Every structure is written in C-alpha cells, then in structure tokens.
Amino acid sequence: MCGVFGAFAKNGQSVLEDVYLGLYALQHRGQESAGVAWINSRGTMHSLKGTGLVHLALNQQQLASIDTNCAIGHVRYSTAGGSELTNAQPLTATSSRGSVAIAHNGNLTNAEGIKNYLENRGAIFQSRTDTEAILHLMAHQPHKPRLDAFVDSLRRLIGAYSLAVILDSRLVAARDPWGNRPLILGERDNIIYVSSESCALDLVGASIIREVEPGEVIVIDEKGLHSIRIPKDVKKGFACSFEYVYFARPDSIFNGKTVYEVRKALGRKLAERAPCPDADLVTGMPDSGTIAAMGYAEVSGLPYEKAVVRNRYVGRTFIEPTQRVRDLGVRIKLNPIMNMIKDKKVVIVDDSIVRGTTCQRMIAMIKDYGAKEVHVRISSPPVRFPCYYGIDTPTREELAAARMNIKQLEIQVGADSLAYITEEDLIDAIGLPARDVCTACFTGNYMEGDHTDEMEL
C-alpha cells in the first residue's frame, strides 16, 4: 500500500511544497520511504528520495525553494520489492524522447510475466518494483507517441494501479479499469491536484473536482484536463473494501461518503448482527476499531469508553528489541485502563483479525486487568484469503480465519464470544453496488486474468 500525490500549476506557480504537504497527509499509507519528482522549465527531470517518514526523507525548506509547476510524490509501504532506497518512488527515466516519472499505488499481478518477457529480450530492471514494468513497456513501443505508448502499456497490465505521472511536462493521473485503489482530483487557484485520498487535498486547501474513474487516464496541462479511456473491458469493478474498513483516513471521502461514516455504519451493522445485551461497555481497538465501536454503542445502547490507550509514538521512536521488550509484545503499543474494565463485561471492536496473535494478547491483557468477560466484535468479514493488490497480508496458511472456523478462533484467541459482519453488511455500509467492490480477501473472488510466467505482448 502506498500513497501518491501530484500537482500541476497552470499559471506557473511553484508546487513542490504542496506535494510535500500532500505526502505528509498521506503518511498513513506508507512509512518506509518518501520521494518527489519534478520537471524544471528546461524540461529536465529531477527527483529526491529518502527512507523513513516524509519529514525525515525529504527537506521541506529545500523543496519549497525549487521552482517547478509540475511535480509528483510517493509514500511507500513495500509489498512488491523490498524497502531499500532503490525501490523508493517516483521512478524516473530519461531518453532522447523526453522524461517520465511514475508514482504507483497498488500491485500488478502480471508484473512477473511482463518482466520475464522483457528481460528475455534484453531489458535490464533497476529495481524489484512492479512499477518499473510500466516504464519498460513504454520503451518497448518507440514508434508510438509517448502518451499513446503509456496508455497502451496500461492496457497490458492486470492488477491494481493508481498512478501520478509526469510525462513530457504534463501531469497524468491514471486508475486501473477495476478501480481498485482510490484516486481523486482537486483544484485550488489554477493548480490541479491528484491524490490517493481527499484528506491531502484538504491540507493544501484544494476542493474536490471528482474521482478519477476506473480505466481513465487524465492528462493535465496548461489547456486543462483531458480524459482518455484505457481500451480494456473488465467483467466487474474491484474497489478495495478494506480501504473503508482499515486503510484510508476517516476524514477522506470516497464516492461522496466519508470513511468515518462508513466505519460507523459498519459498527451499527455489527451491533444488529451480533448484539451483546449483558455487556457493561463497548470499546474499540485503537485506532482502527474506535469509530466502528462508536457505531456499535449507538445501536446497542451500551456506553462507549476509550478503555484501551495506544502509544501514538510507537513506530516513530526506536526501541531496542531485547528479550524483555519482545516479551512485552502488544503492551508496548496498547494498554487497557484497568479501572474502567475491572469486573466488567467488555465488548471490544476491531477492524479485522489477521494472524490472531494481537487479538489473543489483547484479550489476555484485558482479562489480566480484571475484566469478567471479553466479547470480540469484528467490523469486517473473516479475512480468509491473501490480498494480491497492494495490502500486505500473510499467506493463506498464516491467516487465522482460513485455518479455523469462527468457534475455533474464538477459543484460540480466548474470547467469551467472537462475531463478524457479513460480506452483504460490508457492501451495504459502503453503499456501492456489489459488482463494483473487491472483497477478495474475504471471499477469494479475485480479478479475472491470471498472471503468466511470460506474457505475450
């Protein structure tokens, strides 16, 4: 999972500080590296990348002093390729025909097939990211105008891609025909923005124009916005439902609804489907379960309490992994408030159970602190299948709900009861037609078109 952001100023204003701020607002989408690319007035491409959080990887003051009206940026969470700097994005390439830079969110499921094909014909890849396949596919079509070569390259891809691209001094936004990852357009004072989420548009003071449609390429230049379709028919849409459940920021808007509204609706559905009338209070696993917990409390009439506290600085500060620290495990990050839960029957809402270990340790800790009963409620269906589209899930064997039924899992994690919402509840809360939504990690219904060892171009 990653975040992309881009800006183009029609009146020549500098935009690189806006891109920095955009990445700052998208930090939750990737913490391993951050990078920017921009084109100067002579048409020369430049980039800066670094590892870690945005403010450590990039220098805001330096970026603010650079004069460019077209720039893109990327925050990375590695799923394809490791976390080394060579895999940081945007990827850039310069040839006699011009320069290109690409920032990519999503995973391509046929990238290996494309790479095998191109490597067998002499291509040399510099990184292990699937994104580089797009650059090589473009280079493979030297006879075509570059925008045509770009769109034709996208036609050959299977999987998830939301892209912010600089192509010959233009900003280009593109979204895969399945609409798997979000991508939204915004505008402020003659500057057009493209962003993974609308929360980043809020920070730069831009208003939403609209979302980039599945299968759409939007070219942004001095003349305005120009829309092109990727010539590829797909059987159904695959907008990631997990963006709503967990990944996106609650203040972001998809399809006219805030993620917050959807998460609260998921909690309400959970309370209807799996009530717990004898409980004393409802709490949420911070931060991903708290909004759904509020929805659960609203319908159930039980009091909502912030009974579990999260150390907000975990992940930003370095802590030596000694045996003592390893033994502390989840306690380093999360701590229940003993006085609130002692002798109480507690409902705890979380967004999902993946391996089951965090849930198991959390329940043990709540019981250690004196809770009488712990009832676990999950605001998504059981995660039984891995994601191949850009969210880092373990293999099927490691997924707790793939190995056990709900009753067995309840015993395994030590809950007094365990319940989930259904796929129908999830789709209903999102508010999109089922034919447009990806639920593959819950159902195993993946996109059509399998990856091959070597694709035919």
Ligand code: SF4
């Ligand atoms: S498999 Fe799950 S996490 Fe992956 S894109 Fe589909 S809904 Fe999202």
